[in-house]
């Protein structure tokens with residue numbers, strides 16, 4: 660029997676999309692393409708605006724997948740527009756993490772290693788209406804969530820199309836951020 664219609668997931672570390680078969684326990688899954696990968700479950704962000712389609716081992720004590728566990732701050736979801744923005748930046752971030760893993764690089768969250776780990780702050784304006792300073796410091800990558808909007812990036816002078824290798828917007832302070840060098 661082919662995989663269930665509409666059920667697909669990405670096995671973190673394998674960077675491979677596969678259809679899924681229900682596992683023996685509730686909310687567990689097996690990869691059609693790689694049943695030897697063992698019992699898996701969906702990332703807890705599947706049903707969030709991030710719409711994460713990654714999987715993690717069923718016995719993992721984390722609720723979130725490798726990519727989602729890099730989040731230090733997520734956008735304010737009481738702002739409706741941030742739902743779509745967050746989905747876009749998470750899609751770009753998962754692509755980046757999959758590329759890093761496929762290159763054989765370790766992706767370690769700051770929650771595991773504060774000194775050398777990676778983390779993301781996806782934030783908006785503060786209480787005074789000031790936009791955050793985007794950038795990269797010690798593995799902490801800060802992104803103004805409004806930069807997920809194409810129109811906002813164009814207005815700020817940024818021509819980047821890849822959110823995972825982006826600039827800070829103004830030509831005077833433009834700096835390319837690549838987490839591969841974090």
Ligand SMILES: [Zn+2]
Nearest residue numbers: 702711724727
């Ligand atoms: Zn996830």
